[in-house]
Amino acid sequence: MLEKINYKKFIFPLVVGVILWFLAPIRPAGVDLAAWRMLAIFVATIIGCVTKPLPIGAVAIVGFAITVMTGEVKIDDAVAGFGNSSIWLIVMAFFISRGFIKTGLGKRIALVFVKIFGKKTLGLMYSLIGVDLILAPATPSNTARAGGIMFPIINSLSHSFGSKPEDHTERKIGSFLTFGEFHGNTITSAMFMTAMAANPLAQSLAKSVHVNLTWMDWFIAALVPGIFSLIVVPFLIYKMYPPEIKETPNAAAWSKERLSKMGVMKPAEKWMAVIFVLALILWVLGSTLQIDATLTAFIALALLLLTGVLNWNDILQEKGAWNTLTWFSILVMMANELNELGFIPWLSNFISDDLHGLSWPIVLVILILFYFYSHYLFASATAHVSAMYTALLGVAIDAGVPPILAALMLGFFGNLFASTTNYSDGPAPILFSSGYVSQLDWWRLNGILGVFYIVSWLILGSLWMKICGFY
Amino acid sequence: MLEKINYKKFIFPLVVGVILWFLAPIRPAGVDLAAWRMLAIFVATIIGCVTKPLPIGAVAIVGFAITVMTGEVKIDDAVAGFGNSSIWLIVMAFFISRGFIKTGLGKRIALVFVKIFGKKTLGLMYSLIGVDLILAPATPSNTARAGGIMFPIINSLSHSFGSKPEDHTERKIGSFLTFGEFHGNTITSAMFMTAMAANPLAQSLAKSVHVNLTWMDWFIAALVPGIFSLIVVPFLIYKMYPPEIKETPNAAAWSKERLSKMGVMKPAEKWMAVIFVLALILWVLGSTLQIDATLTAFIALALLLLTGVLNWNDILQEKGAWNTLTWFSILVMMANELNELGFIPWLSNFISDDLHGLSWPIVLVILILFYFYSHYLFASATAHVSAMYTALLGVAIDAGVPPILAALMLGFFGNLFASTTNYSDGPAPILFSSGYVSQLDWWRLNGILGVFYIVSWLILGSLWMKICGFY
Numbered sequence: 001m002l003e004k005i006n007y008k009k010f011i012f013p014l015v016v017g018v019i020l021w022f023l024a025p026i027r028p029a030g031v032d033l034a035a036w037r038m039l040a041i042f043v044a045t046i047i048g049c050v051t052k053p054l055p056i057g058a059v060a061i062v063g064f065a066i067t068v069m070t071g072e073v074k075i076d077d078a079v080a081g082f083g084n085s086s087i088w089l090i091v092m093a094f095f096i097s098r099g100f101i102k103t104g105l106g107k108r109i110a111l112v113f114v115k116i117f118g119k120k121t122l123g124l125m126y127s128l129i130g131v132d133l134i135l136a137p138a139t140p141s142n143t144a145r146a147g148g149i150m151f152p153i154i155n156s157l158s159h160s161f162g163s164k165p166e167d168h169t170e171r172k173i174g175s176f177l178t179f180g181e182f183h184g185n186t187i188t189s190a191m192f193m194t195a196m197a198a199n200p201l202a203q204s205l206a207k208s209v210h211v212n213l214t215w216m217d218w219f220i221a222a223l224v225p226g227i228f229s230l231i232v233v234p235f236l237i238y239k240m241y242p243p244e245i246k247e248t249p250n251a252a253a254w255s256k257e258r259l260s261k262m263g264v265m266k267p268a269e270k271w272m273a274v275i276f277v278l279a280l281i282l283w284v285l286g287s288t289l290q291i292d293a294t295l296t297a298f299i300a301l302a303l304l305l306l307t308g309v310l311n312w313n314d315i316l317q318e319k320g321a322w323n324t325l326t327w328f329s330i331l332v333m334m335a336n337e338l339n340e341l342g343f344i345p346w347l348s349n350f351i352s353d354d355l356h357g358l359s360w361p362i363v364l365v366i367l368i369l370f371y372f373y374s375h376y377l378f379a380s381a382t383a384h385v386s387a388m389y390t391a392l393l394g395v396a397i398d399a400g401v402p403p404i405l406a407a408l409m410l411g412f413f414g415n416l417f418a419s420t421t422n423y424s425d426g427p428a429p430i431l432f433s434s435g436y437v438s439q440l441d442w443w444r445l446n447g448i449l450g451v452f453y454i455v456s457w458l459i460l461g462s463l464w465m466k467i468c469g470f471y
Numbered sequence: 472m473l474e475k476i477n478y479k480k481f482i483f484p485l486v487v488g489v490i491l492w493f494l495a496p497i498r499p500a501g502v503d504l505a506a507w508r509m510l511a512i513f514v515a516t517i518i519g520c521v522t523k524p525l526p527i528g529a530v531a532i533v534g535f536a537i538t539v540m541t542g543e544v545k546i547d548d549a550v551a552g553f554g555n556s557s558i559w560l561i562v563m564a565f566f567i568s569r570g571f572i573k574t575g576l577g578k579r580i581a582l583v584f585v586k587i588f589g590k591k592t593l594g595l596m597y598s599l600i601g602v603d604l605i606l607a608p609a610t611p612s613n614t615a616r617a618g619g620i621m622f623p624i625i626n627s628l629s630h631s632f633g634s635k636p637e638d639h640t641e642r643k644i645g646s647f648l649t650f651g652e653f654h655g656n657t658i659t660s661a662m663f664m665t666a667m668a669a670n671p672l673a674q675s676l677a678k679s680v681h682v683n684l685t686w687m688d689w690f691i692a693a694l695v696p697g698i699f700s701l702i703v704v705p706f707l708i709y710k711m712y713p714p715e716i717k718e719t720p721n722a723a724a725w726s727k728e729r730l731s732k733m734g735v736m737k738p739a740e741k742w743m744a745v746i747f748v749l750a751l752i753l754w755v756l757g758s759t760l761q762i763d764a765t766l767t768a769f770i771a772l773a774l775l776l777l778t779g780v781l782n783w784n785d786i787l788q789e790k791g792a793w794n795t796l797t798w799f800s801i802l803v804m805m806a807n808e809l810n811e812l813g814f815i816p817w818l819s820n821f822i823s824d825d826l827h828g829l830s831w832p833i834v835l836v837i838l839i840l841f842y843f844y845s846h847y848l849f850a851s852a853t854a855h856v857s858a859m860y861t862a863l864l865g866v867a868i869d870a871g872v873p874p875i876l877a878a879l880m881l882g883f884f885g886n887l888f889a890s891t892t893n894y895s896d897g898p899a900p901i902l903f904s905s906g907y908v909s910q911l912d913w914w915r916l917n918g919i920l921g922v923f924y925i926v927s928w929l930i931l932g933s934l935w936m937k938i939c940g941f942y
Contacts, residue, residue: 003779083554
């Protein structure tokens with residue numbers, strides 16, 4: 001049986017790609033033919049990742065085949081893209097986060113938080129976000145974190161408070177918790193290099209223009225605006241989109257019951273906890289001890305396998321990891337080639353000229369606004385980061401923005417721009433399709449919170465990084 | 472729940488590795504400390520792949536972590552091993568062979584062969600091996616070919632002739648077909664660079680000592696000894712290990728019935744056939760048209776996805792591909808580092824000195840005998856090839872064996888040495904554990920056929936390659 005494919009969805013990427021390809025003769029001076037053709041293929045692939053005639057991985061494979069077939073990139077160089085250290089960090093962390101789910105440690109942590117902090121609805125929300133925050137540094141799939149660990153808990157919590165979309169009781173508590181978790185997850189994603197798949201990508205793209213970001217740089221720089229957002233945003237949502245149930249005296253009992261059902265910590269959970277803390281320590285001290293973050297992730301996986309927390313089959317059936325490895329490596333390879341073939345440097349110069357004479361703070365604001373609002377056109381944070389990060393960073397540096405400030409700020413907004421649509425990143429469609437939040441509310445509230453992120457992270461973030469001596 | 476792990480099985484690799492590691496101070500002059508330590512880790516990892524305290528992939532991950540942790544290889548270089556073009560050829564071909572299984576085309580081809588050629592048992596055997604031969608160029612997992620496509624057919628054929636191990640009727644026909652397929656598969660694996668996972672590995676290792684093998688070189692050189700073996704070996708098995716049923720007048724009817732049940736070729740099968748033939752053509756003409764074999768495989772996969780023969784989920788759940796990618800890339804990376812750090816060149820010189828003064832044909836024979844019979848110690852053809860191929864090729868070249876002859880001959884025997892044990896490569900344990908062939912018969916018959924392969928491939932192969940002007 002042939003798979004059903006909606007071939008109409010190929011039209012848009014194909015037409016754009018073909019037009020760009022054949023516009024080569026009138027391409028701007030200073031752009032090589034190979035660079036221009038790479039652009040045509042890249043743009044078509046990115047559009048294909050948005051219109052999705054096939055899943056993103058399959059689109060990437062097609063783009064890969066065309067790139068090499070038409071001679072833009074040699075096969076050995078193209079395949080070398082699968083050996084990218086940043087991407088294997090993500091792959092490894094997918095496996096590590098499987099340990100949280102398999103052992104039940106993730107669930108236990110959540111239940112403990114609810115038990116301790118969950119007397120009022122707002123406290124419950126903070127406690128849930130606290131769980132997300134704890135898991136974030138080791139869970140670069142924010143989708144796995146929101147969808148795999150947090151959502152099942154939020155769903156069963158809401159049900160236990162009699163809040164279900166099918167009964168039109170979603171506003172009792174479920175809407176608030178679901179939307180709050182979406183934002184908590186977005187903020188925690190922005191706070192750690194290892195908390196979202198596109199963050200190490202940003203690091204790797206920054207390196208290609210000679211800006212080195214360590215895990216610790218990212219963490220320190222994001223600390224103050226991150227904590228500020230984690231405190232303020234749930235409260236803003238509580239005010240703008242209040243739950244009908246404000247007190248949750250039963251939550252403690254609810255989680256107590258579930259915890260007693262879970263019994264004492266099992267050896268697998270204990271090993272998971274020990275190995276996770278070890279990984280966390282190595283990630284934090286990595287730049288001091290000269291231990292690479294990817295190596296730390298490999299060590300953690302080796303320990304999880306050696307202790308028997310995970311078996312090899314858990315690894316092989318972790319489809320998310322293999323999926324990410326494939327499409328992500330290909331997009332990064334293409335974005336890198338676009339840079340190496342000279343298109344990105346040309347584009348940066350071109351925009352720089354337009355922004356000429358403006359002071360760098362204004363340039364930074366313009367770039368962040370452009371980056372943020374163009375996300376309405378993207379169905380994947382990663383696709384957007386790979387498409388624009390390098391070019392915008394180049395423009396920023398040319399305009400005199402301190403390189404590390406620009407690199408980190410663009411890194412943060414590669415997460416924060418999720419505050420736009422219901423297809424903005426991985427967690428969005430999962431949490432949205434639960435039905436707790438209407439599309440209108442989702443777009444409206446995200447619109448408001450988006451402004452909050454832009455203002456607070458630009459001002460507070462720049463100030464804090466200045467104080468820390470980043471620039 | 473923690474996985475059960477037999478920790479005793481760590482003792483042997485660990486003890487050998489640790490002893491080697493601490494013998495570093497008395498290592499031979501001319502071997503760097505890093506090279507020696509890499510050797511200790513590599514040997515321990517290979518032994519671990521044989522004793523299997525954990526599946527081979529998990530052992531490789533542990534070896535990887537230790538290699539980088541102890542500073543033998545930098546993390547970026549180690550991870551770059553996952554971007555190896557030869558390995559992605561295998562990964563892609565796993566996906567392509569999934570198309571044969573999913574569409575039923577593999578089964579249909581087998582049934583047609585049986586219908587046409589299957590009047591006598593020996594004819595049936597040849598026809599089954601013919602199917603294996605046709606699939607071989609596009610199925611680098613010889614395990615998938617033998618276990619996924621051929622074995623289910625042989626099993627149901629045998630049952631339909633009333634031959635079952637549990638009834639002690641295995642010698643009726645099942646034993647003959649099973650053992651014959653094992654050898655057919657071994658020979659077809661040796662005939663095409665893309666017919667067994669370790670072949671592109673051999674190609675890649677040969678490249679590291681500046682011997683370039685194309686798909687077409689391999690095919691031409693193996694053609695005559697391959698066809699000769701395909702004709703003679705089934706006949707030898709028929710004489711040494713005869714089936715009780717010599718005539719199979721029902722086989723045609725049996726396959727006809729199954730074919731009529733399958734109905735006419737479905738669109739998915741047709742697309743599969745067209746894309747497979749296209750890939751075959753590109754593989755054959757690749758060196759003429761300057762189309763790399765890995766690129767061909769990517770194109771074929773892209774077409775299978777675009778036509779809807781495969782969906783993206785088929786790819787993600789193809790565990791064999793991801794498993795092979797992981798452990799294989801790591802072993803190859805280690806074997807390459809052993810070479811680059813200088814151990815393999817030193818070893819080659821060392822053995823060369825011992826073989827000094829011998830004429831090159833004698834050196835070639837000694838090396839092949841050593842390579843073949845040391846396979847009793849290996850549970851994986853690939854592990855054995857990665858461990859020894861480069862060193863033996865280096866020795867051969869130093870001793871004056873024409874490089875291309877040595878590279879191809881070692882390449883062929885990296886398949887033919889499967890004619891040893893019931894754990895010699897992937898297909899062996901699958902076909903053996905069906906119960907049709909006793910362990911004694913398996914070892915005894917393989918011992919005899921092993922001698923046949925050594926004699927015929929060395930003599931016929933060398934002559935044929937001379938005639939073709941390879942050297």
